Amino acid sequence: MNEFFEGMAEILEVDVDKVNPQLSLADYAWDSLSIVSTMALVDDIYNTMLDGQSLAKCEKIADILALVESKKG
Template structure:
């Protein structure tokens, strides 16, 4: 997840050290552009495609991680 956290931090324009499972996405630049960028990052790192509407409902980073695990199954 380290690579994912670093890439997500870049998208959200925050310090990578602040990204973790309990981080609230709404407190940062979690908008449609960030969602599309996150879909691309997840595809590149994990080789799975996430649904944009499901990703948009995520409140914490752990919610994104759960979507990734579900997509990998």
């Protein structure tokens, strides 16, 4: 999970210590480029492909993690 948080910190351009499951994506640069980058990050780390529409609906880091879990299951 640490690798995921580090990747999300880079995508959202924030310090890694700010990234946690309750981080609100709307407070940062959560746009189409971030969504595509997150898709690539999740694919690299979890070997799971997410779709952009589902990611766009995510409001917090926890929502992304829940989406990953639902696709892995």
